[in-house]
Amino acid sequence: MAEVLQLKDIRRSYGGGKAPLVEVLHGINLNLLEGEFSALTGPSGSGKSTLLNIMGLLEQPSSGELLIAGETAVGLTDAARTRLRNLYLGFIFQFHHLLPAFSALENVMMPVFAGKGVVSAEDKARAAMLLERVGLAEHSYKMPVQLSGGQQQRVAIVRALMARPRLVLADEPTGNLDTQTAADAFALMREINREDGVTFLIVTHDARLAETCDRQIRLVDGRLVD
Template sequence: MADDVLRLEQVRKSYNVGRPTESEILHGIDLALGRGEFAALIGPSGSGKSTLLNIMGLLDRPTSGRLFVDGQDTSALDDRALTRLRGRSIGFVFQHHLLITAFTALENVMMPMLVERGFPDDAMKERALELLTGLGLEQWQHHLANALSGGQQQRVAVARALAMKPALVLADEPTGNLDTKSAEGVFEMMREVNRKSGTSFLIVTHSLEIARGCDRTIELVDGQIVASGTAPTAA
């Protein structure tokens, strides 16, 4: 559907296909994420969350089924086309910020644009500074990444994920390495980005508090979606 930023139809993923050790991890996933949604993906360890996230992020291909990203059917795309689509439509935030520690905050946010265009220009700097300013990091723009606090580093990582104005941000335990106050700050900042820009977010989390702050919770157990609906409320 046109309003879906992400859609999976009967997606399955197996490893060691055709061998005696073949194992299916995802079992016919049907899932749609609408434009502007802010959703959580939860489930126990070993449920297939990382495998599913890699497929949704175009880092891996399903064994069968169809995946649509930003309206594009990815099944017929070659690796080069998938890379272009991923760079244009999807931003990533990881538990470990993965910033380049020898670069400043501004330079880290510029990196996706530099990879896309091949050379730096003033427009890239303006976009990076706009994002850092919007996330309360303007005064730290010239600080090296390793000179920032954990919460500041994760904010820079979110700014980097937004650099290409993606339709979708996939966040894998983005607050998992932060103290409670920093985690709350990063989460609220992502929420505000979602409200202001309409960027869709799918957040993989073990935190019930994070899930409660999302509009929708998708639960994955043993490679199958067992629930998808309004986020749980506090008891």
Template sequence: MAETVLELRGVRKRYGGGASPLVEVLHGIDLTLVAGDFVALVGPSGSGKSTLLNLVGLLETPSEGEIWLASEPVHHASDAARTALRNRYLGFVFQFHHLLPAFTAEENVLMPVLAGHGRISPADRERARALLARTGLAAHAHKRPLQLSGGQQQRVAIVRALMNRPRLVLADEPTGNLDSHTAHDVFALLRELNREEGIAFLIVTHDPALAARCDRQVHLQDGRLLPPARADAPGG
């Protein structure tokens, strides 16, 4: 049986309080991902996708409910503990690449290793260079972000997310800044690493074609997960 990488149990998120009325954005979310899952999170704008991604990414805490990451309860973790858990278990690819402009592509890719372990080994450098080569960036490894195109910068961010062999990668429109050919190649790389290393992916996307290429789609609407569509439903 595949290892459970992520489990949400009755997760709710509210904002406001005091002089402002409470607004509940997520209403009792239950979600489980196991090693090797490749899941698209889809839904209209304002449905709560970003809030859910922030909770899973330990950037926010739930108002109610439980979040378990690699069998560890993280919903009441301290700030320091959440930081350590992010470095250990998670990789991130957001809409904006957040590369550090003073460092080269290779140095940016190695940042999660430095943050998590305090040093960079020859094996770490070898993995970084191999991943950059597999995304067509070998010749650009020693360039700084401003010397790269937008698509190249996003590919560096994707490689950085995979550097620590995370259990789970959270991706927000991971190919949104890439041309169709490069997007296809990057998606193929994500799938390859997903299958070879058992990394689970939760991908927020508005692209129906990309969502359809994932193993499973999770639909969020008005802060609630919709039940899976039945295969025998009309039009299904």
């Protein structure tokens, strides 16, 4: 299988100048393959958020090499990193971050609008199809405040798929949901992974959910231990 993401000796330090330099990631080497469904686990403060931000091109490593779909992603301009992010990556967060002034359908189309500055009829049809796929067709024109927490997270999940990403990075995507709703959201991501071949990396503290993934990647004190 092709490698969607490659990390080679990734290090990240903070501080410098008058503040002491503190390294929080210590030479991370990791490959994610096409179609994998992986969990990233580890205690609080282990560096999971920093690592996810680097993978998502939201933060630059201090050193090392990062490739997305074979393209180097270190040392690029902001515009070049944005292009790679829009082309290959989708994001799901613990708090759905839906825009309150826009409908569910409009929120799903936001990644396309952000990338192209315009939404076509084909894009609108795809957004409607995605909402229908997750049982929200009749809620397409509702505002986020009119949706339940689980419905809002389903909108966030299909929003991450709108631009057909190769890799979806999910940061505690079920952490703000009750047990059953969390299980339903997780099952939806698993279904999308199996049917569409989208690679998922899910940061989670839920050991039960992590155990159902194809692979568990454990980070402790800025080092991969499993």
